[in-house]
Amino acid sequence: MHIGMGILKKEGLGRHADALSAYDKAAMYFENLGDSRRLAIIALNRGVALFRLNRPEDSLVALAEAASLFQKHDDHGGLASVDLSRGEALRLLGRDEEAVSMYKRAFNRCEKSDDQGLLASIAKQRGGLLQSLGQDEEALRQYCECASRVEKMLARQLQ
Helix, strand or coil: CHHHHHHHHHHHCCCHHHHHHHHHHHHHHHHHHCCHHHHHHHHHHHHHHHHHCCCHHHHHHHHHHHHHHHHHCCCHHHHHHHHHHHHHHHHHCCCHHHHHHHHHHHHHHHHHHCCHHHHHHHHHHHHHHHHHCCCHHHHHHHHHHHHHHHHHHHHHHHC
């Protein structure tokens, strides 16, 4: 789909404001089609673009919309991605303890979807935040969890 490729190209180039505009256009398109699954993905991507534009409050609003849509589809992986992004937005707001909790919730949700790559990413983000908070022992556990998930992902690819 050309809409998706254009958005990804803009995000990859760091043109988050342009990507945000493209997400808005795509949202109108999929809303007219009644495709709430794609609307959830777009809302998630809007939330990510907004926190990359240093607009964490707006990001949290978009992510709440994404969570509501993913919930309707019982999409644990989508909800985990939303919570991971919420954690990033909360970090930008200096709400580190809430971010730690959000990463934990993301990890718990993601375990239901068994997405090893996302589990690794969540553990890495949580480990980095815990390390910055001086909780080195727990940070190390998270980094080990990340490594374990990467190993599982690679083992599956080699099968």
